[in-house]
Amino acid sequence: MSALIEAMGLSVLRRFDxxxxxxxxxxxxxxxxxxxxxxxxxxxxxxxxxxxxxxxxVGLAAGFxxxxxxxxxxxxxxxxxxxxxxxxxxxxxxxxxxxxxxxxEDRAAINRFGFNNDGMEAICARLAATPRTIPVGLNxxxxxxxxxRAADFARVxxxxxxxxxxxxxxVSSPNTEKLRDLQGKAALAGLLEGVMAVRGTTPVMxxxxxxxxxxxxxxxxxxxxxxxxxxxxxxxxxxxxxxLRSAHKEEAGGLSGAPLFEKSTRVLxxxxxLTDVPIIGVGGIGSADQAYAKICAGASAxxxxxxxxFDGLSLVGEIAxxxxxxxxxxxxxxxxxxxxxxxxxxx
Numbered sequence: 001m002s003a004l005i006e007a008m009g010l011s012v013l014r015r016f017d018x019x020x021x022x023x024x025x026x027x028x029x030x031x032x033x034x035x036x037x038x039x040x041x042x043x044x045x046x047x048x049x050x051x052x053x054x055x056x057x058v059g060l061a062a063g064f065x066x067x068x069x070x071x072x073x074x075x076x077x078x079x080x081x082x083x084x085x086x087x088x089x090x091x092x093x094x095x096x097x098x099x100x101x102x103x104x105e106d107r108a109a110i111n112r113f114g115f116n117n118d119g120m121e122a123i124c125a126r127l128a129a130t131p132r133t134i135p136v137g138l139n140x141x142x143x144x145x146x147x148x149r150a151a152d153f154a155r156v157x158x159x160x161x162x163x164x165x166x167x168x169x170x171v172s173s174p175n176t177e178k179l180r181d182l183q184g185k186a187a188l189a190g191l192l193e194g195v196m197a198v199r200g201t202t203p204v205m206x207x208x209x210x211x212x213x214x215x216x217x218x219x220x221x222x223x224x225x226x227x228x229x230x231x232x233x234x235x236x237x238x239x240x241x242x243x244l245r246s247a248h249k250e251e252a253g254g255l256s257g258a259p260l261f262e263k264s265t266r267v268l269x270x271x272x273x274l275t276d277v278p279i280i281g282v283g284g285i286g287s288a289d290q291a292y293a294k295i296c297a298g299a300s301a302x303x304x305x306x307x308x309x310f311d312g313l314s315l316v317g318e319i320a321x322x323x324x325x326x327x328x329x330x331x332x333x334x335x336x337x338x339x340x341x342x343x344x345x346x347x
Contacts (some may be wrong), residue, residue: 006035006312018100018109018309026065029073035313036076039134040320044327047080047335049278049300050203050230052135052165056080056320057301057335058291061282062139062168062207063111064305067118068126075133078316083303084123085139086170089155091119092143095175099253102309103246107286108257109306110248111237114175115141120159127163137166139207140195144176150187154194161200169195169229172209172236174254180209185219192227203230208271210235210264210283217267221274231278233303234268235260238283257306260284265297269346272298286311288322295323295335296342 009028013021028034041055048054060082065074068084075082094116101110117123127138140156142149157167169192171182182191188206195204206229208220224232237254244259261284268281281299285291286307294302307315323335332338 003314006314010310010312014102017098018102019097022100026070029070032073034073034077035317036073037078037317038076039080040078040317041080042324044332044334045080045320045324047301050166050205052081052203054080054135054301057295057323058316058320059083059280059301059303061303061305062086062170064308066116068123068130071127071130071136075136077313078320079134080301080320081135081137083137083139083168084127085117086115086141086173087117087120087123087138087156087160088115088141088143089120089152090143091122092116101248101251103244103248103257105246106244106249106257106259107307107310108244108246108255108259109309110251110253110255112175112251112253114144115173117141120156124159124163127160132165135165137168137205138164139168139170141170141173142176142179149179149182150191150194153191154198157195157204158198161198161202164202166203166205166230167199168205168207168233170207170236172207174209174237174239183209183212183216183220185223188220188223189227192223192229196227205229205231205233205280207233207236210238210260210267211240212267214270217270218274221271221277224277225275229277231280231300232271232275233280233282234271235264235283238263256283258284258286261290265294266346268294268299269297269343272340272343273347285319286315288319288326291319292323292326292338295338296340297346298340298343300336300339
């Protein structure tokens with residue numbers, strides 16, 4: 001697909017309500033109307049993470065393909081790995097609409113979806129039926145009405161373990177009441193213990209919020225290390241509204257996109273000084289420079305999502321090729337050699 005056609009498509013989508021536009025983008029993917037160059041890879045870009053081989057370190061963050069309906073085309077869009085979901089034990093409608101807002105002037109978005117999804121049975125059935133050409137993971141969630149949210153995570157893990165390459169415990173969404181309370185040291189340790197007990201051999205990752213204090217970051221590092229998680233994903237969306245200019249800046253929900261870059265990168269750099277658990281950097285990445293900065297701050301791989309709303313799927317290959325060029329320029333033979341090489345700049 002030419003850059004012109006993609007730009008025209010994005011222009012059309014921006015005329016629709018953001019959630020409607022998102023649904024149309026998923027339909028376009030399934031109809032084969034989006035770029036499918038296959039995973040971008042070179043010997044320098046290949047990454048071994050959590051026992052998985054990634055052709056490149058550029059991943060798709062959870063939330064884009066909530067219901068695992070576009071795994072096959074997304075796997076051919078240039079990513080090194082993708083994450084779908086979040087999935088909860090029971091289907092749920094999520095919060096009332098409107099619940100997704102574009103902040104165009106800030107290159108950002110605010111969402112308060114509330115884990116709307118088709119439920120673990122439907123999502124796991126789709127994952128089981130889809131051949132995987134790159135690692136595919138599932139973000140685990142809890143139902144809003146659940147009386148035991150920690151048990152919900154274990155239920156989804158057990159249902160999904162044979163159909164995914166990794167699973168992510170997501171206690172960092174701000175859109176399910178009191179969910180972030182599960183990031184506390186004791187609650188998180190108990191939750192992870194339950195998930196690890198039923199994971200089989202599937203690697204488990206932990207996704208954290210960017211709004212943690214120094215002591216909370218230290219607690220997360222210790223709990224993650226003790227639990228044996230395979231990676232920490234840093235970070236989810238923020239509740240901060242600092243420096244925003246767009247009309248929707250006061251909407252409730254989690255903020256993603258460009259304004260999150262610095263905050264999330266500082267959290268990952270700090271985290272990387274406290275644990276040997278690999279870190280996946282996510283938050284505000286919209287260019288190869290920013291992706292490479294996350295790696296140099298301490299990330300073994302990265303994920304993106306919101307920037308795709310503004311720049312389209314061709315950004316994925318652009319970032320992967322850009323990382324490769326920057327590795328070569330700095331004399332690194334692999335991504336792993338560059339990890340944390342400039343961490344001091346973010347501490």
